[in-house]
Amino acid sequence: MINKIEVAESFLRSLEDPDQTGNLMSDRMDVKVLYVMHKYAEHITKSREKIGMKETELIASAMIVGYLLKSHMDRCELEQLLENLNK
Numbered sequence: 001m002i003n004k005i006e007v008a009e010s011f012l013r014s015l016e017d018p019d020q021t022g023n024l025m026s027d028r029m030d031v032k033v034l035y036v037m038h039k040y041a042e043h044i045t046k047s048r049e050k051i052g053m054k055e056t057e058l059i060a061s062a063m064i065v066g067y068l069l070k071s072h073m074d075r076c077e078l079e080q081l082l083e084n085l086n087k
Helices: 004-014 018-028 031-051 055-085
Strands: none
Touching: 031 055
16 A cells, blocks of 8 residues: 555645646646636635735645646546546
């Protein structure tokens, strides 16, 4: 069984390298989705000031939202694939 903590820590450490992060983003995400995420980040940044969110809370929230978005998009793609197979 994999150690999820070790895998997560190793992956996050690898993102400290900007080249690694850029390569992963361009490899795994559509440019249009990255643009939508950028616009959402602007919205969160403005909201953060209004509600007094700490920087670490903002970063953690952004990471969680990114994870949720990725899993949502994967699910939508899977549903579409299954729908096409059933036609």
